[in-house]
Structures are given as structure tokens and as C-alpha cells.
Amino acid sequence: MAFVTLSWILWLWGTVLVYWLSPGPVRLLVLALVSLVFLLVYDPLSAALLCIFALMCHIAGNRESVPTAALAAVVSSMVAILIFFKIGVVNRDLALLQTVLIPLGLSFYTFRCVHFMMERYTGRVPICSLRELISYLFFLPTLVVGPIHRIDDYLKDMARQRFDPRMLSEGAERIVYGYVKLAVISNFLVERLFGEWILEHPDQDGALVAYLLIVKNGLNVYLQFSGYSDIAIGFARMLGFRVLENFNWPYLQPNISSFWRSWHISLSRWCREYIYETVVSITRNPALGAISTMLVIGMWHEISTRYIIWGIYHGLGLVIWQYWQGIKARWMPTVPQPLVGFVYALSVLLTVHFVWFGFVIIYSGGLRETLVIFDKVFLWWL
The missing domain is CATH 1.10.287 (Helix Hairpins)
Known part of the structure; x- marks a missing residue:
């Protein structure tokens, strides 16, 4: 589904019109129905998967206390399905997966479902009615391209739903x-x-x-x-909802940690909460937590060698930054004040180039071509 098209613009404005013309008590269910119809039109398989995921989350997650076994079964099942399709996208030469294409929005709503299950397991969000859960998971604005908005923020906005011309204009x-x-x-x-x-x-x-x-x-x-x-x-x-901002001037950040707090913020936050903090709490090793987090972010995009290398590249960047903080704390106070601005600008420049060179790993034809490009740029005088 291309979003710079007349058909998507018609879906967008048509949804807004139908939503606000619907009676208040059924408005969110109407929106969920529109989202379901949208998926049925463009990707029926994705519609079926999302219905199954929603049912699994409702049965396993909406209990007074979510059993560890139920959490593990539901989350592992959804993640396994996501992995199956992501492997299928890359390995087209495998006979079993020749015709496999990733369902529309699968990456985003899988992570939203896992988020819901984790928040219910820890008790950070209350039990949701089936209506609330369906309206959250079938929320058309973020269904296909994110952000991975949070269930607690969604429920707050849902509770204060009212037509607001100012928000309509802002949107x-x-x-x-x-x-x-x-x-x-x-x-x-x-x-x-x-x-x-x-x-x-x-x-x-x-x-x-x-x-x-x-x-x-x-x-x-x-x-x-x-x-x-x-x-x-x-x-x-x-539609009256303030979802999480996803980008906050990432190319103007002075270090790779700040970059990842400003780039694809909803995904970074998801992985920080559920991957980084889990790994660090178990291993007491921030370096392993950083590398594990970036590997998950890489494979969330695509399970392939290039994204694994890209994840390790950024993970090592974060590890180097972690160690650098100790060194920086000792020498930074000695930097003359007139040079502080220069050091900051240099940090921004180094960070954005680290990110840009990382993209070469993803978009080149392979590791050999990546090394050829790096050779051209860095060894141009030879």
C-alpha cells in the first residue's frame, strides 16, 4: 500500500468523516471496522492474523493475573509468526517460502500485541474490555507504518474523546x-x-x-x-488521539545514544524496555544489553545478514559510547569554554556520519560492495 497516493488520501479523509459522524458510543468500533475493511481490501491475510492476535491477547491478557506460561505461549507464537514471514521475505529461493510476503503492518501490530501482554503481565495497565483492546489494535492511523503507540496513552485519550476543531486543524x-x-x-x-x-x-x-x-x-x-x-x-x-512522536531531530544529536532516543522513538523505547532492561537485569552487562537491543531492532526490519551486521555495528557504537562516558567525564571539564561549542558541533557531525555510513551496510549489494564504498571514501588518496 503506497501512502503518497490518492487512494490512501481518500481512505484517510473518509475515515475521519465517518468517525466523527458516528454516534459516540460506537465511534471506536466503527473505526476498528473501517480498519478491518482496509486490511481486507489490501491484505486479507494480515486482517486474519490481526484478528487472531487480538483474540489471543484478550484471552490470555485480560485476566486478574496473567500466568507466565500464558505470556510465554502467546508472545512466542506471535513472534514466531513474525519471524516466519520476515525470513520468507529474504529467502525467496527456499521452496517452502517462495510465495511468502510479509503481511501489511505485521511488524507494528505484533510489537503492539507484545507490549500489551507485557504491560498486563506486570500489572502496569488495567484489564481492558474487548472493545478497548480491539479499538487499540485496529487503530488505522498507526496500523501500517507506526508509531508503536502505547496502550496506556491510548486508553487515556479514549477516555477523553470529544470533537476538537483545534486538534483537527493540527492533524x-x-x-x-x-x-x-x-x-x-x-x-x-x-x-x-x-x-x-x-x-x-x-x-x-x-x-x-x-x-x-x-x-x-x-x-x-x-x-x-x-x-x-x-x-x-x-x-x-x-481522530482525537495524541500518539507518541517518532522522530525528534535525530541528525542533530551529539552522540549515538541520543540519536537512538530521537530516531524511531517508539521502536527504540519498546526495545529499551523489553530487551535492554531485561538483558541487563539478567546479565548485569550493559554492553551485552546494547548489542542485543540493536540486533533486535535490526532483525525487526529484516532477518538477513546485512541487518544483523547493521545491528552489531550500532550495538558496538553504543558500547564504545558507554565506555567513552568515563573518559569524557575526566577531560571535558578541562576543555576551554570557547571550544565547548566546537566540540559539540564535532560530536554531532561524527554521530550523523556514523549513522549514514551504517546505512551503507543495509543498502549496498552486500558486504563486498560495502567495503568497496568504504574504501573509496576513506582511502581515496591511495
């Missing part, structure tokens, strides 16, 4: 902002104009072109992801 403005990012800045200015300018450079095999392509790709990744998030957040706001 529409945010949607326009998202489309400007996608269509004007990313597709036209960066991909087309900047891309054509790069292709006109006489030395196509040189270091400068290789570097500029890395910059172009880094800009596009951010603009595309954050643009989709803007549309989803604006869509939700038009």
Missing part, C-alpha cells in the same frame, strides 16, 4: 507537513535534483560521488520514515 497541518517531506523535499529536491546533480559529476567512481550518494541516502531515509510518521501522527490527531 491536517501535520499531514500536509508529512507529504511535503515525502513528495517535495525527499522525492523532488533530494532524490531528483540532488541525485541528478551527483550523476552529472565527471568522476562517477571517485570518493566525492560515493560520499554524496551516502549523504543523499541518509537524508532520504530520514525524510521518508519521518514523513510517514508525520502522516500517521496527524491522522491520529484528527
